[in-house]
Amino acid sequence: MxxxxxxxxxDRFYVITSGRSRGGDEALDSVTLIVTESDPTPGMQSExxxxxxxxxxxxxxxxxxxxxxxxxxxxxxxxTDLLDAGYVTARHPVTxxxxxxxxxxxxxxxxxxxxxxx
Amino acid sequence: MHxxxxxxxxxxxxAAHGLKIVVVGGFxxxxxxxxxxxxxxxxxxxxxxMTQAGAxxxxxxxxxxxxxxTVAFDFGRITVxxxxxxxxxxAPGQERFWFLWDRLFTGALGAVVLVDARRLEDSWYSIxxxxxxxxxxxxxxxxxxxxxxxxxxxxxxxxxxxxxxxECDARERExxxxxxxxLVRHVMTTIAGEAVR
Numbered sequence: 001m002x003x004x005x006x007x008x009x010x011d012r013f014y015v016i017t018s019g020r021s022r023g024g025d026e027a028l029d030s031v032t033l034i035v036t037e038s039d040p041t042p043g044m045q046s047e048x049x050x051x052x053x054x055x056x057x058x059x060x061x062x063x064x065x066x067x068x069x070x071x072x073x074x075x076x077x078x079x080t081d082l083l084d085a086g087y088v089t090a091r092h093p094v095t096x097x098x099x100x101x102x103x104x105x106x107x108x109x110x111x112x113x114x115x116x117x118x
Numbered sequence: 119m120h121x122x123x124x125x126x127x128x129x130x131x132x133a134a135h136g137l138k139i140v141v142v143g144g145f146x147x148x149x150x151x152x153x154x155x156x157x158x159x160x161x162x163x164x165x166x167x168m169t170q171a172g173a174x175x176x177x178x179x180x181x182x183x184x185x186x187x188t189v190a191f192d193f194g195r196i197t198v199x200x201x202x203x204x205x206x207x208x209a210p211g212q213e214r215f216w217f218l219w220d221r222l223f224t225g226a227l228g229a230v231v232l233v234d235a236r237r238l239e240d241s242w243y244s245i246x247x248x249x250x251x252x253x254x255x256x257x258x259x260x261x262x263x264x265x266x267x268x269x270x271x272x273x274x275x276x277x278x279x280x281x282x283x284x285e286c287d288a289r290e291r292e293x294x295x296x297x298x299x300x301l302v303r304h305v306m307t308t309i310a311g312e313a314v315r
Contacts, residue, residue, distance in 0.1 A: 029136070029225060030136075030138070030207075030221070030222060031203075031205050032136060033129070033136055033203070057128040057129055057130075058130075058131070058133040058134070059129065060195075060203070060205060062193055063162060063193075065165075066162035066164040066193075067162070069164075070164075071164065071167055071188065072165065072166045072167070073166065073167040091136075093136045093137065093138075094137075094225075102225045102226075103137065103227060105306055105309055105310075107135075107137070108302055108305060108306050108309075110198050110199055111137065111198055111204060111227070112299060112302050112303070114199065114202075114204070115295055115298050115299050115302065116299070118156055118291065
């Protein structure tokens with residue numbers, strides 16, 4: 001639960017992000033899928049290395065944050081580092097479709113099928 | 119509990135498109151329960167922060183000199199097919215948490231407002247905001263054994279006749295599924311209506 005994050009206070013986050021509180025790519029949506037493109041290198045920051053291990057299969061930004069027990073904001077900063085260096089790529093959510101709904105009826109049909117199959 | 123999938127469940131290598139549905143409601147109304155009932159992973163928890171950038175947009179009455187606010191939320195996941203994956207977010211509906219929603223709702227297919235008939239006032243704000251921003255939503259009454267009818271609830275919420283309202287038991291997978299199916303169908307109807315206009 002979040003309590004473990006709360007108890008640690010901000011100091012750890014300050015260290016993890018090298019003092020940055022912003023600079024995370026705002027285009028990184030909570031459900032943007034991150035995929036590792038190359039292996040961790042020796043001496044790499046441990047959080048970066050863990051993300052590369054986690055994302056050998058696609059993983060959403062929000063899931064990376066939960067599994068690292070770090071706030072999404074902090075993870076966006078870490079991911080931006082990895083994106084800039086080419087270690088990972090990002091698969092952004094669909095944003096086509098109408099003004100209020102970002103996907104096509106065909107995609108919604110797929111979702112219905114998946115729900116029925118649960 | 120349903121049989122699935124260990125914590126090690128991973129997405130297909132071809133997964134490319136994250137979709138999201140947001141479940142909103144007051145504390146204790148059963149948001150996480152509903153997410154858990156249908157999720158292929160045990161619901162996970164994380165935090166989002168509103169920084170100064172959002173302060174001009176959101177009301178910060180009552181929290182002076184505060185440049186960041188943090189709120190926790192839960193989520194689960196349903197793999198749709200080889201390329202699409204649906205994330206279900208449980209988010210607190212109170213006014214002071216709206217900054218979280220603004221972010222979560224960006225690109226959401228729609229929302230489920232989960233209500234407890236004994237505390238309907240907890241959902242007024244959520245419903246107002248969803249209507250104002252044009253996000254398709256359904257209202258699900260998580261029935262804790264109340265004797266209120268859906269008509270009474272619709273009246274108390276002053277809900278537009280076009281908004282689906284249904285009973286559910288958020289603990290039951292079939293019931294939780296029905297809520298999500300109702301939402302997705304409603305979203306389809308909404309899109310069809312837009313196409314006509």
